[in-house]
Amino acid sequence: MVTLRDASVFTADERSGWLRLRTLIGLRWMALAGQAIAAIGCLTLGIAIPMAPFLLILGCGALFNLIARMTAPSSRRLTQREAVALLLFDLIQFGALLHFTGGLANPFALMLLGPVTIGAAALSLGATVALCGAAIVMITLLSITYIPLDLPGGVQIPHHDSLTLGAWVALSAGVVLIASYARRISGEIFRMSQALTATQVALDRERRMSAIGG
Template sequence: MPLGPEISRTLDAGIRPRAEPIRRRTLVMLRWVALAGQLISILGAFWFDVGFAVVPALGAVAAGAALNLWMTANPARVTQFGATWQLVFDLAQISVLIGLTGGLSNPFALLVLAPVTMAATALQDRQTVVVGAATVLMISLAGWFAEPLQHPTLNLVMPRVLQLGHWVAILIGVVFFATYARRVASELATVSDALFATQMALAREQKLQHLGGIIAAAAHEMGTPLATIKLIAGELKDELQEALPDRLDLTEDATTLARSVDRCREIMRSMGRAGKDDLHLHAAPLPTVLDEAAEPHSERGIVIRTRLTSDLPPPILRRDPGLIHGLRNIIQNAVDFAHATVEIEAAWDRDTLTLHVTDDGPGFPPTMLGRLAEPFPVSRRSDRRPGYEGMGLGLFIARTLLEATGARLDFDNQPGGARVSITWPLDRVRADDRAALRENPRIGPESEAALTHP
């Protein structure tokens, strides 16, 4: 069963746990560092006989310290709204200090870029816009209503034209740093979501394999009691026919019981067929692994052909859940965009195993070939499934899982379709098919719970 839509719904629904946008401890620590730097700057300016409104400046520093003490005393979770107003407060506090100490002539005016950069990294778009607008407004007011610095022998006032240039530079910095930080944060979040989805896919594949083993073990363990019940039912039928020939209803009941036992055995056999593969075939020939990866897509109207092109016997591979699920996603992608056929070509020698998965669809867009390592790249359109976003999360999951098994993936276009080439060092995927089998899973309360809640 393809996991792409289910994982997408999970991510869209926000089921993945989210942390605080900015940790309270981080906000408090950074603010203490900023306040310490502000206090040192005030004392240094006072030491060098620079005249400015010292008491109001110390009051602004005290306001920041008061907020930190309040946050320390009230350790509540920081929300998007809470982080936004704290960053706006920091902007206001810095802007007041800049206005009291020369305005745009103050070289520390660039520090107003710090809150908007933090907002672009950690907050949502709306909150980032709010912080950015507050930055532009407050630095403009600080420059307009600035109190000039005084010194007995030096002129510390920057010419108006340079102040204007400084103001423009800060505005450009707000836009540039916010956009750059936002882009980087967005890409990191995308990769994080994709890796989370990969973990979900692999965990489910492993769970299904374990569940298959439990079912196979259950079928094996119940075989003997079911056979005993059928034997006793047959003997009861014969004895009832001899002892009570007039009680045909009892004979029919015994016959029904025997048929029900046969039905139970058929059900357990069908449930345990795949489970036995998972339980016993920890190693399987290459064709078997390829058939298992392609099987969920074999009835979707596309012909899937497997071709082996080596003179050596097929290698025995480990039935690794990550390898099988990764191949399944590659094949699913080919089936999604194929017109009629998908071909899986396998070649190997004593050191290397190579698979080529080729479809007869429209191929990869040339502009997209360099981005297939990224999660959620530009979509590849399908004529068979209009609007389908087929070249995003599923392919990223496949690449991540297969590379974890030692594979190297290459994507290109062949005449008439797209091709994915997967190459392994054979030692990374080869298994010892003569190793002893592991024990069957025990059938107990935990196994019954797994069968009830797959």
């Protein structure tokens, strides 16, 4: 039975509670697995990457996941601050990996959009703006300081300021646009949920009134 008390679950202030710890842990394991596969692919193609810092950063992500899994129930709903902190950790980890693997010249720089998209879909506007700002700062740092990748034969990927600027513009614009789209879509879903809950509450009230009057 749906009551007015249940309808309060769908207030805007409660949207941050949509994210469970289990969800972010699972997504991070997928990201870590993808990063490991990408490293293996680079080595197979003869592209030199600094393995020591790469494995250290990857290990930090795995250790963070294990600690989070052991210290809190995986079904626990995250507060907004906790969700933002976890997504900022993901941004920093991705950024650190990209620093050692070519910066914005690395096509996997698109992974920086992931935490922003999740935050835009599930968190408040303020949290979304903070994540977008952090992502753009990370993209800017990666356009300035990074370690170039060495291609087979010891040839480095050539550095062109115009390409770096283009990548910075594309990724920064992508952060803003994708966050806007994700937030708009989640907002539509949120409003539909509110309307459905209100309808269920009204029908339940009519049913009770009919039972009393009948």
